[in-house]
Amino acid sequence: MTPTLRLPYIRPTLSRLNQGPVNPFRLGTSPSCPDIDGISVPELTREHGSPLFVFSETALRDAYRAAHRAFSRRYPDVQFAWSYKTNYLNAICRVFHQEGAIAEVVSGFEYEKARHNGIEGHNIIFNGPHKEKADVERAIAEGAMLQVDNIDELLHLGEITKGRTEPLPIALRVHLSTGVQTVWSKFGFSGDDGELQQVVRRILAMPQLRLVGLHCHIGTFILEPEWYRIAAKKMVALALNAEAMGAGPIRYLNMGGGFASHARLHFQYLPPEQATPSMDRYAEAICDTITAEWPQGRTLPKLYLETGRALVDDAGYLISTVVAVKRRTLHDPVATALAAFGKNGPATVAGAPSQNALVLDAGINLMYTTTWYQPRILPVRPCLDAPTPTTVFGCLCMNIDVLREDAPLPGLTTGDQVVMHPVGAYNQTQSMQFITYRPAVVMTGPGGQVHLIRRRENLEYVQEMEVVPSHLQNPE
Numbered sequence: 471m472t473p474t475l476r477l478p479y480i481r482p483t484l485s486r487l488n489q490g491p492v493n494p495f496r497l498g499t500s501p502s503c504p505d506i507d508g509i510s511v512p513e514l515t516r517e518h519g520s521p522l523f524v525f526s527e528t529a530l531r532d533a534y535r536a537a538h539r540a541f542s543r544r545y546p547d548v549q550f551a552w553s554y555k556t557n558y559l560n561a562i563c564r565v566f567h568q569e570g571a572i573a574e575v576v577s578g579f580e581y582e583k584a585r586h587n588g589i590e591g592h593n594i595i596f597n598g599p600h601k602e603k604a605d606v607e608r609a610i611a612e613g614a615m616l617q618v619d620n621i622d623e624l625l626h627l628g629e630i631t632k633g634r635t636e637p638l639p640i641a642l643r644v645h646l647s648t649g650v651q652t653v654w655s656k657f658g659f660s661g662d663d664g665e666l667q668q669v670v671r672r673i674l675a676m677p678q679l680r681l682v683g684l685h686c687h688i689g690t691f692i693l694e695p696e697w698y699r700i701a702a703k704k705m706v707a708l709a710l711n712a713e714a715m716g717a718g719p720i721r722y723l724n725m726g727g728g729f730a731s732h733a734r735l736h737f738q739y740l741p742p743e744q745a746t747p748s749m750d751r752y753a754e755a756i757c758d759t760i761t762a763e764w765p766q767g768r769t770l771p772k773l774y775l776e777t778g779r780a781l782v783d784d785a786g787y788l789i790s791t792v793v794a795v796k797r798r799t800l801h802d803p804v805a806t807a808l809a810a811f812g813k814n815g816p817a818t819v820a821g822a823p824s825q826n827a828l829v830l831d832a833g834i835n836l837m838y839t840t841t842w843y844q845p846r847i848l849p850v851r852p853c854l855d856a857p858t859p860t861t862v863f864g865c866l867c868m869n870i871d872v873l874r875e876d877a878p879l880p881g882l883t884t885g886d887q888v889v890m891h892p893v894g895a896y897n898q899t900q901s902m903q904f905i906t907y908r909p910a911v912v913m914t915g916p917g918g919q920v921h922l923i924r925r926r927e928n929l930e931y932v933q934e935m936e937v938v939p940s941h942l943q944n945p946e
């Protein structure tokens with residue numbers, strides 16, 4: 471006789487069904503962001519004004535430590551270099567330098583900034599397609615790691631180092647096809663069609679230069695770690711090939727940056743919580759591949775990483791205030807065209823749909839990255855009504871100044887505050903002074919401190935570089 475299987479009895483439970491936006495009573499709860507790092511948002515703006523950029527020092531350090539941990543537990547010799555162009559506010563750079571990052575710069579200006587932040591030349595990786603002669607000379611004198619981008623730069627380096635008794639160590643930037651939609655072929659030499667080997671041959675004819683490293687940066691916001699596996703495999707093959715040709719030894723491989731933050735691309739289907747790979751997945755793809763491909767028994771090359779956005783983006787917030795509330799008509803281009811060509815001549819489209827719209831006191835001049843990403847926009851005060859698609863306009867007198875076409879927001883009113891996140895990568899460095907002054911930037915400390923790290927701009931700052939010819943001076 472087959473024994474009967476008796477499952478344990480589970481008592482049924484009743485729980486309230488919260489359907490959010492489709493709740494028939496329109497009583498959803500909208501997510502809100504009343505504080506940053508435990509400090510209330512109104513308190514931050516009371517002291518430093520609105521709009522206001524806020525960076526969490528704890529989040530910066532946590533992101534760095536997590537990234538370093540992921541790589542260093544898989545690879546014996548890892549060094550992170552802070553990518554200055556991602557965010558070169560000195561306070562931000564110094565947090566990463568304190569954590570152990572060296573500097574990666576792409577211009578003389580960034581080089582000077584890194585030196586100003588206490589980084590010695592030999593701890594600076596100098597990238598970029600255009601390096602001024604004086605900057606290259608300084609970098610050589612100070613022992614910086616030069617990563618050559620193009621043949622003109624290489625020939626120029628050959629010229630200025632002629633007669634050196636000790637060869638100058640250099641690295642070459644390589645571009646590779648890995649799966650990234652458009653190969654970043656603007657930079658470096660192709661690693662796929664023999665161009666790199668030709669360049670290695672040229673270096674072999676220049677006794678004053680020695681190839682010691684290879685660098686690639688396959689793109690940015692790479693959501694597929696497997697592309698790094700392909701890149702790492704190709705980099706090892708190229709390094710071993712260069713050595714076989716007589717160059718090297720290749721002491722380091724630099725895999726650049728490109729790891730994704732928790733931003734969300736326009737048209738990205740999955741939310742960042744699901745789409746953004748963990749640092750472990752990037753580390754595994756890179757470290758395991760180099761270890762597997764490198765000849766057994768030989769010391770592994772040093773691994774450099776120049777990750778930018780994945781370390782700083784999620785730590786940055788922009789607080790802004792609603793200055794006007796509108797309804798926005800959504801024009802259907804087909805209906806509009808039909809109406810325009812209709813019998814009765816141009817006409818408005820009756821009953822065109824419309825949606826809520828807000829005007830904020832911050833514009834896209836501060837949020838350059840909205841071209842590619844949709845920042846999350848959260849109200850500061852908790853709201854009971856359900857979120858509806860809302861157009862979020864910036865404050866500039868420009869039609870293109872739209873921060874979000876349809877952010878899910880509850881009904882907000884003038885004076886309400888919102889927080890945009892994540893905004894820590896590239897917005898600072900690429901923001902421009904346009905129409906308004908750029909706002910202050912603060913950093914919240916782990917003990918609830920608020921440090922001002924960039925003052926709000928003023929007329930004097932903006933006009934500092936201007937010169938008014940004498941015949942246009944104001945009369946005395």
Ligand SMILES: Cc1ncc(COP(=O)(O)O)c(C=O)c1O
Nearest residue numbers: 553687690727728776777778779
């Ligand atoms: C050479 C190089 N390294 C590192 C970075 C940082 O990239 P990401 O912010 O995507 O990590 C960049 C940015 O494009 C770069 O050009």
